[in-house]
Amino acid sequence: MSWRQTIGRHWHFARHLQSTQMFRGMLFRLVMPTPDLRPAPPPRQWSGSWVIPPQRAQSLTSPTRFRLLNVERELGEVGWDGGGVDDLWRYNQHYFDDLGAVGFSGRASWHHDLLARWIRENPPGQGVGWNPHPTSVRIVNWIKWCFAGGALSSECTNSLAVQARWLSRRIEHHRLGNHLIANAKALIFAGSFFEGPEADSWRSEGARILRAQLVDQVLADGGHYELSPMYHSIVLEDLIDLVNLRCLCPSICADFPRDLDRLIRSMLTWLAVMTHPDGRIALFNDAAFGVALNPSQLATYAHKCGVEGPQSPLEGCTHLGDSGYIRMQCGPAVAILDVGAVGPDCCPGHCHADTLSFELSLFGERVMANSGVSQYGRGPIRDRQRGTASHNTVTINEQNSSDVWGGFRVGRRARVCDVRIDQTGACITVKARHDGYRHLGGHPQHVREWSLSGQEFRVRDTIEPCREGRARFHLTPHVELASDGWMCRAAGRVVRIDAPSGSCWEDSEWHPEFGLSLRSRRIVVPVRGDGGCIAIRWE
Numbered sequence: 001m002s003w004r005q006t007i008g009r010h011w012h013f014a015r016h017l018q019s020t021q022m023f024r025g026m027l028f029r030l031v032m033p034t035p036d037l038r039p040a041p042p043p044r045q046w047s048g049s050w051v052i053p054p055q056r057a058q059s060l061t062s063p064t065r066f067r068l069l070n071v072e073r074e075l076g077e078v079g080w081d082g083g084g085v086d087d088l089w090r091y092n093q094h095y096f097d098d099l100g101a102v103g104f105s106g107r108a109s110w111h112h113d114l115l116a117r118w119i120r121e122n123p124p125g126q127g128v129g130w131n132p133h134p135t136s137v138r139i140v141n142w143i144k145w146c147f148a149g150g151a152l153s154s155e156c157t158n159s160l161a162v163q164a165r166w167l168s169r170r171i172e173h174h175r176l177g178n179h180l181i182a183n184a185k186a187l188i189f190a191g192s193f194f195e196g197p198e199a200d201s202w203r204s205e206g207a208r209i210l211r212a213q214l215v216d217q218v219l220a221d222g223g224h225y226e227l228s229p230m231y232h233s234i235v236l237e238d239l240i241d242l243v244n245l246r247c248l249c250p251s252i253c254a255d256f257p258r259d260l261d262r263l264i265r266s267m268l269t270w271l272a273v274m275t276h277p278d279g280r281i282a283l284f285n286d287a288a289f290g291v292a293l294n295p296s297q298l299a300t301y302a303h304k305c306g307v308e309g310p311q312s313p314l315e316g317c318t319h320l321g322d323s324g325y326i327r328m329q330c331g332p333a334v335a336i337l338d339v340g341a342v343g344p345d346c347c348p349g350h351c352h353a354d355t356l357s358f359e360l361s362l363f364g365e366r367v368m369a370n371s372g373v374s375q376y377g378r379g380p381i382r383d384r385q386r387g388t389a390s391h392n393t394v395t396i397n398e399q400n401s402s403d404v405w406g407g408f409r410v411g412r413r414a415r416v417c418d419v420r421i422d423q424t425g426a427c428i429t430v431k432a433r434h435d436g437y438r439h440l441g442g443h444p445q446h447v448r449e450w451s452l453s454g455q456e457f458r459v460r461d462t463i464e465p466c467r468e469g470r471a472r473f474h475l476t477p478h479v480e481l482a483s484d485g486w487m488c489r490a491a492g493r494v495v496r497i498d499a500p501s502g503s504c505w506e507d508s509e510w511h512p513e514f515g516l517s518l519r520s521r522r523i524v525v526p527v528r529g530d531g532g533c534i535a536i537r538w539e
Contacts, residue, residue, distance in 0.1 A: 035124035040161030070515030222266030223323035233292035401436030462531035
């Protein structure tokens with residue numbers, strides 16, 4: 001890449017940031033506070049009841065052995081800091097999610113020892129464990145464990161106060177997104193766990209940040225603005241946790257957002273639209289299974305906290321206009337389409353170059369899906385998984401429709417226009433175009449049309465003005481291919497794939513969870529002349 005291209009890439013990224021983001025980012029890096037080691041304020045007396053949240057999979061396999069993101073490591077080998085493991089694995093190590101995992105009460109002795117060891121081996125303000133995000137998640141997990149019957153030692157209680165003071169001076173205003181929501185939630189939890197003027201200031205500051213961010217981050221259709229079903233689910237759990245806290249401590253929640261229940265209902269309905277018949281989220285942008293609670297767990301948790309459940313998606317077409325997603329549902333088929341922006345301009349870290357991609361389920365089983373994501377950080381694997389070719393959409397000159405780079409950066413961005421929806425009888429048709437390849441000669445645009453009926457799903461691609469491209473359609477590993485390659489079985493039913501001449505099969509991979517790569521296949525369809533069309537038909 002030439003120096004001009006490099007400068008252009010950075011310019012396209014930086015020009016979308018909010019006016020204060022760069023200043024706050026520099027301030028965050030330059031000003032490092034000194035840890036405040038004063039004794040903790042007294043714990044508060046709780047008058048209500050705490051609902052035990054849904055429990056995740058166990059992440060401690062022994063007192064000192066972690067299984068996180070499908071990777072198992074011994075604490076004595078990897079420690080709490082340094083290299084040798086992915087950054088995301090290291091963050092998860094400091095979350096202490098096992099305090100609320102399946103069977104957590106039977107591992108109380110493990111947890112007491114690990115908490116004490118963490119305090120000894122992670123001096124205040126030092127190491128990755130004191131980064132704002134793991135600090136935020138850890139504060140909440142320690143407090144939720146205490147609410148659920150765990151006993152924090154005086155040493156842990158003092159550490160909790162030190163962590164809250166540290167976090168209050170390391171808020172991630174420059175990152176925004178789910179990180180800033182997590183920061184605010186942690187301050188609210190710490191300010192509710194302790195009492196006194198200092199605790200009240202934490203809670204008030206957290207509530208102030210939360211109120212302001214929910215206005216920006218939760219769209220009118222209920223979607224979280226990062227447009228990742230996984231991060232939507234994480235933020236949704238954060239809000240349900242706050243309703244749970246409100247039930248436990250009703251006297252100190254006057255400054256909570258007043259429309260919290262309404263937002264949760266709206267987010268639950270959005271999530272139901274973005275959920276396949278298998279009960280799991282669609283894999284758009286940075287999304288994987290096993291990180292957030294699944295949709296049914298979130299709906300059940302909200303109900304136990306007094307918030308009514310989501311409205312189920314109806315047969316036909318559901319358009320999430322603010323998020324840019326469309327659900328088509330007809331008979332045994334469900335298709336979820338991406339016809340929106342790649343993500344928020346000011347917070348693109350979890351965006352993929354997946355414009356006009358889709359996922360398809362037949363007879364309750366996912367048949368076509370985006371390739372998912374198996375790791376974070378920088379490098380060719382992350383670049384490939386964010387790239388256009390890893391999604392069910394079209395590349396021109398094998399380039400990405402949006403310029404994803406640097407692990408969590410996006411430069412030039414595709415914009416969608418002319419979204420049209422037509423429902424005629426039992427057939428649903430959606431058409432849209434995007435300009436992500438406008439920088440190429442002739443300023444081509446990708447135009448895609450989906451149509452769904454009771455026995456057929458059809459996708460037609462054209463490039464205007466006439467250019468050649470390639471459409472890729474990724475099948476999930478459990479789809480059984482017949483000998484001729486164009487017949488397969490999904491959920492035990494025969495499915496026929498009709499593709500134009502020149503189409504072929506390629507080996508591919510599916511990454512439904514972090515740390516997991518499964519062998520799969522994808523169809524590559526040439527888009528030339530009057531376009532390319534693929535049809536999936538079933539009995």
